Amino acid sequence: MGAVNSKSTDEASPAINGQVLDVVYRDERDELHNVKDLGHIRRSALFFSKVDFPAQILRNRLDRSLHRIRLADGTRLAAVLTFDAQTVSEARELLAAVWLVEEQKWDEVAEVLQWASECGCCTLPLNLTADDINTHANKTAYGSFPRVLAQLMVVGRHIDFGDSCLQIFRHANGEVRAIKDEPGYQVDVNPPVAAHHLYQQHRLQHDPPVRSWINYRSISGGWASIIPTIDASVSSFAKRTIVNHFYWTHxxxxxxxxxxxxxxxxxxxxxxxxxxxxxxxxxxxxxxxxxxxxxxxxxxxxxxxxxxxxxxxxxxxxxxxxxxxxxxxxxxxxxxxxxxxxxxxxxxxxxxxxxxxxxxxxxxxxxxx
The missing domain is CATH 3.30.160 (Double Stranded RNA Binding Domain)
Incomplete structure (x- = not known):
């Protein structure tokens, strides 16, 4: 199927077979227009699995975006993340990877990964696989979590503590657990906090506070469920588990x-x-x-x-x-x-x-x- 042309002045969003588009590519095939370039283009991921985008075109686009996008500290995103060429090779995974890179901010999770790398828990750039991408079935599933938690679900298993990792487990009843899929390791996302509390006054929708019982103690031989604490954010929780582990193992x-x-x-x-x-x-x-x-x-x-x-x-x-x-x-x-x-x-x-x-x-x- 060929390219779809649209003008930003069009009243209706461009569509094929009833599916509206996220982006429309330019004549160069792998040069995609951004949403801001095209005006009233609405989002839809379903269409892309049926569009004639050769995998190599998408890979070129992905690699170029990874090198173009910079984090808040000026670091190129490519220094923190990459996508495995062997497993992320089909159009569906490549399109999802492009969306993760171009439509999502990674600053908070990048800080987590940089801190984990410094503490010896991972090597950068992290090489994400198709399994990582498929942690979320689609955009709707991804969007059902605060952004930083959704991203931590994608990258968490690469933060390696030796006999465990910072993996996030989710259950059908909505319960979220971290590190161990056991009772006591639940992570309560967005818990109620007193109105005057600092974490309530500065609560971030995309990176909210969490309550957990998880701590690392050498005297107990590793991770344990102890006394509940509230971390200022999901990213803060992740960084605390890393420093906690480092302190007791070095x-x-x-x-x-x-x-x-x-x-x-x-x-x-x-x-x-x-x-x-x-x-x-x-x-x-x-x-x-x-x-x-x-x-x-x-x-x-x-x-x-x-x-x-x-x-x-x-x-x-x-x-x-x-x-x-x-x-x-x-x-x-x-x-x-x-x-x-x-x-x-x-x-x-x-x-x-x-x-x-x-x-x-x-x-x-x-x-x-």
Whole structure:
């Protein structure tokens, strides 16, 4: 079947056999018009499985889009995602892949994958297969979940914890579970939260809060269902499981101190009270949760260019006191004894943390009272 021509001034959407089009291609065959180019073109995925789009044309389109689209931090999407050439070879899967790439934002899940890669849980770019794409039967099934959760269902099994992965399980009754398809591992998406709560005030429809019981503890030998916590978002939940696993399975050094939340010009108070979705300067990502021991915010200091992982934990104790802990897998400086100050043993981590903590840093590293 040949191309369908339409003008943006047409009152009716172009259609063949009653099926309206998502996009219409230009004369170059693999050059598709965007919706904004064509005006009143309505969406439909069903038509594409019957259109004469050679697989190689779709593959070219997919590869070009992966390299063209940039994430919020400027990274090309191709550096994070790719699609397996062997299994994603039929028109149906290729069309679905094109739709996932061109019509969906990937910034939140890309941060999850970049963090997972840094912690050794996956290798980027992630190579998605036809099975991954077919996690959702169609657009309607995909759209029945918040976007970030729908995307995490596609990529989650590639985040490997060794004896488990960040796989999302869904049941016919609407229950969603993560990591283990067992009672106690359910993830309550969009739970009710008090109107005055920070997570309610800054709730995102595409990346809503979640309640879960899932935690990793070395003393229990792995994942366990413990006390419920509420993560600020689906992406925050995913990042927390990653840091949780990393902390208990790697050699971690830390320095900690309890401080008044107003010290350093109220820097800690500001970090705990701002939207949990607000990026923090000089930090690659952040994550937040609320639970049995007060609200917690993590600030990730390192990125893929570092050969270690470092982050800051800011725990609200609820009485005006904040517990600040700087944690790292950085190797200690040569010649330094275990009793040497943290800032001397882990100079790079300290340098990164000073920037993130600002005026609070002297209290953490230099003994300022």
């Amino acid at each position: 050699q971690i050094s830390s320095t900690s101190i309890a401080l008044n939340r107003r010290v350093g010009g109220g820097r800690l108070d500001g970090l705990l009270n701002q939207s949990p979705h607000t990026p923090v300067a000089e930090c690659t990502t952040t994550l937040s949760r609320d639970g049995w021991d007060g609200g917690v915010r993590w600030l990730v200091l390192t990125n893929g260019s570092h050969d270690f992982v470092a982050w800051i934990v800011i725990l609200d104790c609820g009485d005006g006191t904040v517990w600040v802990s700087v944690r790292t897998s950085e190797a200690p400086a040569a010649g330094m004894s275990e009793g040497a100050p943290f800032k001397c043993r882990f100079a790079v981590t300290t340098q990164l943390a000073r920037v993130a903590l600002g005026r609070v840093a002297p209290f953490v590293f230099d003994g300022q009272v």
